[in-house]
């Protein structure tokens with residue numbers, strides 16, 4: 519790969535703010551991007567580095583590798599994937615290429631989901647992005663001068679994403695565990711846990727008991743959760759098991775580093791949304807009625823806290839999708 523891939527095709531919108539969370543533990547928090555990137559957690563131990571999740575494309579993972587090389591001479595030994603979604607593992611291939619001894623780790627359920635669903639979705643992207651590009655081109659033709667600049671920037675990003683996803687060499691996990699995997703390093707313990715179904719069937723949580731840090735993948739994020747592959751009715755219970763662990767800092771799949779207060783708000787949202795849908799569905803209401811009533815019920819408490827990212831991830835769009843998913847499962 520060329521020396522400056524982070525500035526070249528595809529890397530244009532991969533930007534990360536690196537925050538120290540504890541000694542040797544950092545969160546690389548992804549800025550909003552045309553093709554969303556997840557956060558990466560970086561854990562440096564006596565014998566090497568663990569990174570958690572690898573973004574939506576190799577060029578984004580390469581940005582992290584460059585930052586890592588400025589931070590430490592130690593090699594990356596473990597790459598953890600928290601779940602099978604594209605924006606958390608499409609950059610995997612970068613790590614074994616940069617660090618030949620790196621192992622990619624997840625649980626059995628998530629590895630199987632990558633094989634059965636994730637690989638197919640890569641081909642779906644290859645097929646679908648060209649029509650996204652065609653639509654952007656048509657939109658540019660019809661756009662006012664004020665809108666044009668943003669659309670043209672998006673077009674470049676979509677084109678470079680297509681080139682990257684076409685060339686992707688999906689790197690599947692080389693180690694899969696069943697329930698729990700614990701690493702005992704000289705200076706820290708790292709627990710990889712499966713606490714039940716939430717954002718996907720196989721969500722992996724990474725827990726550092728001594729540093730009191732937990733890494734959640736998309737079981738917790740800074741905006742309205744995506745439930746398209748999720749289990750809304752199980753989600754709050756999984757977060758209850760998470761809450762039983764002793765920690766102070768949460769590195770989420772997306773959004774800034776947070777703490778227990780956001781866990782409470784996030785869990786209550788999921789619980790109240792599911793409960794609202796159940797109650798309305800039991801009265802025989804249609805999906806549209808349920809959407810309208812449950813959104814109105816949730817808005818006073820949840821619209822503001824879940825709107826931190828504004829138009830990038832609007833709450834009302836998210837909650838409508840959450841209600842639809844839940845309605846399909848309870849009725």
Ligand SMILES: [Zn+2]
Nearest residue numbers: 601603717736
């Ligand atoms: Zn996800």
